[in-house]
Amino acid sequence: MKVHALTSAGKGTIWSLGMIACALVAEPASTDIVWAVVAMLILASTASRFSVPLSSIAFTAAAGAGALIASLATSQFTLAGIVVISALLAIFGVVESARVAVAARLAEAEMQEKSEVVSMLLREFEEGQADWLWQIDTRRRLKSVSPRLAFALGKEPGQIDGQSFLQLISGNGWKTGQFPQSLHDLADKLKRKENFSNLTVKVSIAGQNRWWELSGTPIVDDMGNYQGFRGVGSDVTEQRESSEKIEYLARYDTLTHLPNRRMLNEALGEALKYSADWRSRCACLMIDLDRFKAVNDSLGHLVGDKMLGEVAARLKPLVREGEVCGRLGGDEFAVVIRDASDRDRIERLSHAIIERLSEPYEIENQILYVGASVGSAFGPRDGGTVEELLRNADLALYRAKDEGGGVHREYEPSLHANAEEKRQLEHSLRHALERNEMHLQYQPVVDANSEEIVSFEALIRWHSAEHGFVSPAKFIPLAEDTRLIVPIGTWVMQEACREAAVHWPEHVKVNVNVSPEQLLEPDFAATVVRALSHSGLEPKRLEIEVTESIFMRDAGIARKALEQCMALGCSIALDDFGTGYSSLGYLRKLKFSTIKVDRSFVQGAAQQSPESLAIIRAVVAMAESLNMTTTAEGVENADEAALIRRLGCTKIQGYHFGRPMPLEDVRRILGRHDTADRLKSA
Structure with a gap:
């Protein structure tokens, strides 16, 4: 670029010397003619060489300098002013044209880079292991089927191009009309032409149920006409099964497969709400095994765990619809009864639980015996919240245990008074020695x-x-x-x-x-x-x-x-x-x-x-x-x-x-x- 600029400056100098020579040896009018030719050359250089602005500026400056000297030498001051203004305008024009050209080239390069990045991402997306692009027309038929989508459907791209998208993912439900609710939700979104994101849909592929997560947006042309849907999808079956397993572990006891404390609390909360809505009453039965600790201490926790599994198996057949039996922890179980209007049912169930759990257990070729005690509380009479009802049922259970076990006892308000007295006594007892309240x-x-x-x-x-x-x-x-x-x-x-x-x-x-x-x-x-x-x-x-x-x-x-x-x-x-x-x-x-x-x-x-x-x-x-x-x-x-x-x-x-x-x-x-x-x- 420097060599090109020096060459252009040399050319401008030659024209300058020519104009000065004409001014010295020829008539003054010849200077005007030469300047007109030089001005035309400056204009051509400015228009054609904006990509190399340094060369155009060098030529314009050299030629302009010669024209200025020639016009001054012939006392053509008006021409001198025209030369100066023309040269400056030419130089500013070259600079502005070059700036615009450079900005355009930079923008073009940036767009080219972005285009390459997008192409690369789309290529990786298409070649990915779980995700795919999908596109349907106005009749909800697939078009431009990607290889990954075809693989997810268990078909070749040519086999499914132009097929109904909903039919392909509904399996046998398309013939029977029995669709999962999630498929109904997808169909509604497509029908109403609504955007949707991360919609989890249960699909049937080759007779196997899978879970897909779909996102989509409607396609419209420049005139605003609806052209179909385009979106992305992925198979989230493993994630769904994992989350379902986590949810199961969060709500069920892994040893007995009964509902755990969290699920029992939820069931009891729903039972209390049902009682409030229908002005009925619910019940909570707390069950504790008698002499279970002796089994754990003498035979080990493995035998104890097997016994707890047997206890759960004996409890399940005793409960009816609307009753939830679960394990609170250790050897403590509970039964939540949503509708406890039949008081005799509570008594019969309690005695059935005690009788069934007191029967001998045969575990690892050993005959074992444990008993059971039951405490019950009725909501909302004995407690308007889950915590109160559980606490009062527990107090009734303590009373049954204090009486030797193997019996059922209902909650009475005096039990709470006794528990409160015991709590206050414990608080005072902790400070009795330091207060010198003890004597012999x-x-x-x-x-x-x-x-x-x-x-x-x-x-x-x-x-x-x-x-x-x-x-x-x-x-x-x-x-x-x-x-x-x-x-x-x-x-x-x-x-x-x-x-x-x-x-x-x-x-x-x-x-x-x-x-x-x-x-x-x-x-x-x-x-x-x-x-x-x-x-x-x-x-x-x-x-x-x-x-x-x-x-x-x-x-x-x-x-x-x-x-x-x-x-x-x-x-x-x-x-x-x-x-x-x-x-x-x-x-x-x-x-x-x-x-x-x-x-x-x-x-x-x-x-x-x-x-x-x-x-x-x-x-x-x-x-x-x-x-x-x-x-x-x-x-x-x-x-x-x-x-x-x-x-x-x-x-x-x-x-x-x-x-x-x-x-x-x-x-x-x-x-x-x-x-x-x-x-x-x-």
Whole structure:
């Protein structure tokens, strides 16, 4: 371009020298003629060489300069002005023409690039694995069939070109007239000539159901006339099946294939709405298996899962249309009844569930037995929301379980009051120790023959600032359920040991009750060691009382903890013997120092019950053979004390010898006995 511009400048210079020569040697008029020729050349250069503006500018500038000099030399000032203006206009014209030409070339190049990109994308789209283009005419017949569309239809492009699009994708439904709703929706869109996007349509291809996702827009010509439809489509069968599977997993229990908690909540919400619309009532039945945990613990979760599957299979035939049976979680199931106007139906269904689920199960060549408890609540009477109805049905189930299981109980408002009271008690119980609301009372245990005090049993009492005196029968089970019994039991152990070490004679022991929850703590033995070391109490003066329930859970952990305490020198008493499972295997597994006979047998023996008398004699004989002592509980008068003495019990505990008493009374009694002992020795 630079060489071309220099050449053009040289040509313009030659013409300039010619005009100057004419001005110097010829007449002035000849200058006008030469300028006219040069002006014509400048115009030609400007018009023909706008693509190389630098050359045109160089030629115009060189030629214009010569014409200007020649006109000035001949004093043709008017011509000089015309030369200057012409040259400038020519130069500006060249620049503007070149700018327009360059912009047009750039736009053309950009359009060419875009066209190549679009072509490439369309080619990749056509050759893709799942997507295709489709186009139909005004009669809804396919045209310009793409290879991918033909492949999706299982045909060759030539076979389906000109065929009815709806007929091809409707399968046998075209003959029977039975179309999926999604096909009706597609036909309506095409009929109304509406744009649509991501419309999921169920199609039938070669007898197989598939799911397509279609988008389309109507085609119109320049005059606005409808020419058909054009769009894109893709096969989304796998995505649809995957989403349906996810939806199934979100609404059904994978173990039992019953509706899960989410679907039960939805069914209960619909049942409540139905009740409100028709002024009827619905019902929710909560079902819990009895003794299922023992199956899981003894045989493993695999057997437990198979049993839950069998439970589900037994429940399904019991429900009718309009009733939804599902699994809430664990071994808890529920039945939602939309129309519960027949009250007898609820009762019959509950008893049928209990009876059917209580039948024996044969799993992996083993015969297993579990029971079932049922709690029910009616909506909207017992709750206007799903949460309230589920909560109240659960409260009714708790009542059925508390009564021993195997029964059906309906919700009563008092159950909610009891639950609320329990919640408030739990809240207060969590702060009872830090508020110093707990204290200990002690009940004496005497020698059956000499009636001398041999020990005191420490009994915890709670006087709440909010609830007043709370019975141990009420707050001890609550403390065990919430595991608050662990810190409470630790406090009892420390206080009882400190009191016995500081204020009691050396021959008097202290008995401390220990919950199974405490024995399951890995550092229970360390807790006992700390209580003994901080108080200075000799281990032989501490007797730990446990019940048979410690062997119902992790018996190995409980036995190990008690053996560690025995190794320290503490003695172990088995409390309430005869009221639980009363397995003699416990006595073989762990060497107890004392067996405490429950008060119910003592009262029965006082009434000359042969069974109670036989049981006490058997326990005494067994204890003597095992080198254990026996303590009879609940002795309330002298006749019962004499009877127990004749039956051979070693120690006696009961109101006849003293009720649970505060520290001051214990110290006074022990002080009086200590004084009497000193007088006797003197």
